[in-house]
Amino acid sequence: MDANIKFNTKNLDLFYGDFQALKSINMEIREKEVTAFIGPSGCGKSTFLRCLNRMNDLIDSVKINGEIIFDGQDINGTIDVINLRTRVGMVFQKPNPFPMSIYENIAYGPKCQGMKDKNQLDTLVKESLVKAALWDEVKDRLNKSALGLSGGQQQRLCIARTIAMNPEVILMDEPTSALDPIATAKIEDLMSSLKKDYTIIIVTHSMQQAGRISDRTAFFLMGEVIEFNETPIIFTNPLDKRTEDYITGRFG
Amino acid sequence: MGRKAKDVLVKGIIYLATGITLSVLLFIVGFIFVKGIGLVNWDFLTRDYNEKVVYAFVESNDVPLNIDEETLNGKNPYDKRYETAIEGPIYVENIGAAIAKVAYKNHSTEREQFVITYIEKDSPLKSAIDSTGKSITIGCDYILQSINGNDFAGLTLEEVATTIADESGELKIKIVQPGGGIKSNIITTLYMVLLSLIVALPLGIFGAIYLTEYAKPGRLVNAIRFAAECLAGIPSIIFGLFGMAFFVVALNFQISLISGSLTVAIILLPVIIRSTEEALKTVPMAFREGSLALGATKLQTIFKVVLPCAVPGIATAVLLSIGRVVGESAALLLTAGTVAQIPGTLFSPGSTLTVQAYYVAKEEGNIELACAIGIVIIVIVIVLNILSRITSDKLDVFNKK
Ligand SMILES: Nc1ncnc2c1ncn2[C@@H]1O[C@H](COP(=O)(O)OP(=O)(O)OP(=O)(O)O)[C@@H](O)[C@H]1O
Ligand SMILES: [Mg+2]
Numbered sequence: 001m002d003a004n005i006k007f008n009t010k011n012l013d014l015f016y017g018d019f020q021a022l023k024s025i026n027m028e029i030r031e032k033e034v035t036a037f038i039g040p041s042g043c044g045k046s047t048f049l050r051c052l053n054r055m056n057d058l059i060d061s062v063k064i065n066g067e068i069i070f071d072g073q074d075i076n077g078t079i080d081v082i083n084l085r086t087r088v089g090m091v092f093q094k095p096n097p098f099p100m101s102i103y104e105n106i107a108y109g110p111k112c113q114g115m116k117d118k119n120q121l122d123t124l125v126k127e128s129l130v131k132a133a134l135w136d137e138v139k140d141r142l143n144k145s146a147l148g149l150s151g152g153q154q155q156r157l158c159i160a161r162t163i164a165m166n167p168e169v170i171l172m173d174e175p176t177s178a179l180d181p182i183a184t185a186k187i188e189d190l191m192s193s194l195k196k197d198y199t200i201i202i203v204t205h206s207m208q209q210a211g212r213i214s215d216r217t218a219f220f221l222m223g224e225v226i227e228f229n230e231t232p233i234i235f236t237n238p239l240d241k242r243t244e245d246y247i248t249g250r251f252g
Numbered sequence: 253m254g255r256k257a258k259d260v261l262v263k264g265i266i267y268l269a270t271g272i273t274l275s276v277l278l279f280i281v282g283f284i285f286v287k288g289i290g291l292v293n294w295d296f297l298t299r300d301y302n303e304k305v306v307y308a309f310v311e312s313n314d315v316p317l318n319i320d321e322e323t324l325n326g327k328n329p330y331d332k333r334y335e336t337a338i339e340g341p342i343y344v345e346n347i348g349a350a351i352a353k354v355a356y357k358n359h360s361t362e363r364e365q366f367v368i369t370y371i372e373k374d375s376p377l378k379s380a381i382d383s384t385g386k387s388i389t390i391g392c393d394y395i396l397q398s399i400n401g402n403d404f405a406g407l408t409l410e411e412v413a414t415t416i417a418d419e420s421g422e423l424k425i426k427i428v429q430p431g432g433g434i435k436s437n438i439i440t441t442l443y444m445v446l447l448s449l450i451v452a453l454p455l456g457i458f459g460a461i462y463l464t465e466y467a468k469p470g471r472l473v474n475a476i477r478f479a480a481e482c483l484a485g486i487p488s489i490i491f492g493l494f495g496m497a498f499f500v501v502a503l504n505f506q507i508s509l510i511s512g513s514l515t516v517a518i519i520l521l522p523v524i525i526r527s528t529e530e531a532l533k534t535v536p537m538a539f540r541e542g543s544l545a546l547g548a549t550k551l552q553t554i555f556k557v558v559l560p561c562a563v564p565g566i567a568t569a570v571l572l573s574i575g576r577v578v579g580e581s582a583a584l585l586l587t588a589g590t591v592a593q594i595p596g597t598l599f600s601p602g603s604t605l606t607v608q609a610y611y612v613a614k615e616e617g618n619i620e621l622a623c624a625i626g627i628v629i630i631v632i633v634i635v636l637n638i639l640s641r642i643t644s645d646k647l648d649v650f651n652k653k
Contacts, residue, residue: 092542098542
């Protein structure tokens with residue numbers, strides 16, 4: 001097995017009740033790269049992403065067949081889901097900071113894991129905020145509610161919160177779709193800088209964004225992965241006609 | 253009829269309906285206030301309902317009268333129960349107090365009694381103790397019945413004053429502490445509120461957590477919800493009967509504070525479950541997902557993120573519950589009793605304000621007193637309302653930007 005493969009899915013099917021949302025997905029996701037998922041609305045990008053940290057457990061009707069191998073372990077097997085989620089973090093489409101102080105938001109995850117030492121937490125909070133390029137903006141108001149931040153700041157806070165867990169993988173589901181271009185640019189910069197430490201998987205509707213930040217891109221359609229390749233190839237020289245149609249905007 | 257005329261007519265009806273509703277409300281509250289306000293004063297709030305006979309031990313000590321006789325006469329703080337003095341008042345130096353003879357009405361009987369009408373600043377009565385050495389308060393309107401074994405019955409005020417003045421050294425005075433107050437009912441009400449909330453809040457909150465966070469939607473959950481809703485609609489007398497059969501008799505808790513508060517706790521459960529459930533449901537799914545995605549357990553998510561968001565809703569539940577306990581009469585009548593006393597233990601009876609109001613109105617025919625209690629109830633409810641509003645604003649995590 002290739003040591004650089006972080007996630008490896010084999011014949012992954014997912015059903016919401018009777019509706020099959022993912023059809024036999026085989027994908028290898030490499031370590032310390034940015035992988036982008038693109039595709040039309042409703043094609044199963046979020047569903048697939050949520051499989052990777054088992055967020056679909058929350059939905060009762062979901063049935064999964066096939067394997068998802070994470071670092072050599074099947075995550076639907078005996079693996080501890082709490083442990084999995086500390087290693088595979090997630091940033092959501094809509095910023096969802098908890099209604100607590102900025103400090104408490106970042107310290108939340110580590111505290112849940114049992115970290116109590118105040119100094120250790122202080123350092124961790126600062127480090128995470130620095131990495132998420134938010135420190136300078138919030139260092140004077142760490143004890144103010146996170147709900148008072150702007151949308152872009154809130155999203156960076158959510159990224160900082162995820163970084164504080166020191167995960168191996170960060171999943172991001174359209175993290176910039178609720179943000180203006182300036183905030184988006186900041187988060188894209190952030191992702192490029194995070195790439196050297198983390199494996200990043202991002203769902204995006206912006207072709208430009210995928211082109212700018214990702215190393216590899218997967219094109220989803222109706223629950224299937226049509227094409228998965230290095231980003232430049234997908235965007236300049238796709239093998240499948242449907243990929244080309246989608247990328248050039250002739251789709252639909 | 254034109255459209256305009258119709259408009260005016262409908263508007264008129266709406267205003268009229270509003271007006272009637274408002275004036276009925278105002279009339280009721282006004283009626284209660286006008287009827288009862290004459291009785292509401294500090295003594296009313298701080299005295300026991302029943303009068304109590306005590307022996308006070310006092311070191312006699314001559315204290316001169318510091319005000320002139322005329323002022324003394326004008327200073328008679330007669331209780332509502334006696335119109336004017338039959339004789340007196342006369343100042344007695346060795347106890348530093350003035351006494352008067354009054355016609356004392358107690359429920360149906362009327363007797364002549366000697367009451368204290370004024371106490372001098374340095375009066376030895378201020379440092380009275382009982383037979384165990386505990387200090388007791390003696391105030392105006394307290395009735396004197398004997399001193400060192402000399403009974404006052406049948407004497408004139410003049411004779412009583414000399415009897416007292418003739419004694420010296422340590423005096424043993426038989427005193428009747430006047431009743432008519434509702435201190436015990438206020439305290440019983442507070443106990444009842446506290447105890448029933450202590451029982452019902454955790455049960456209700458955990459029940460609501462189970463229903464919204466754990467239970468898979470389906471028949472069972474619907475059945476539980478249906479049961480809770482039915483419970484909410486059942487008149488409280490039914491719960492009272494159950495409480496009487498189960499807590500009072502079967503568990504042998506007697507008619508007591510504990511029987512009453514457990515019965516009321518059952519009445520409160522549906523209210524608390526409902527409002528907590530509503531509050532939990534309004535907490536965005538995104539918070540739960542965010543927390544779980546950070547590797548928090550379900551329990552951590554519920555207690556650290558979801559519940560704090562639901563606090564304002566839970567505060568509303570507490571408020572409604574308090575209102576319910578304070579207003580409850582039928583169920584408590586059967587389970588906690590009508591004894592106006594401060595319950596010494598969980599297993600002693602005690603009547604809340606509402607039960608007391610019912611009792612004095614029904615059994616003693618004393619509408620005025622019932623209305624006075626009504627005023628206190630209204631004030632308590634309003635105060636609690638304001639308090640819980642303030643606290644729920646303070647605790648609202650979404651308010652703290
Ligand atoms: N909880 C659910 N229950 C049933 N069906 C669902 C559920 N969530 C998603 N689906 C269906 O599964 C399919 C894939 O949904 P998914 O959210 O993964 O799409 P997506 O690619 O992320 O779309 P978008 O770009 O709009 O976010 C859709 O047809 C959707 O209707
Ligand atoms: Mg999606």
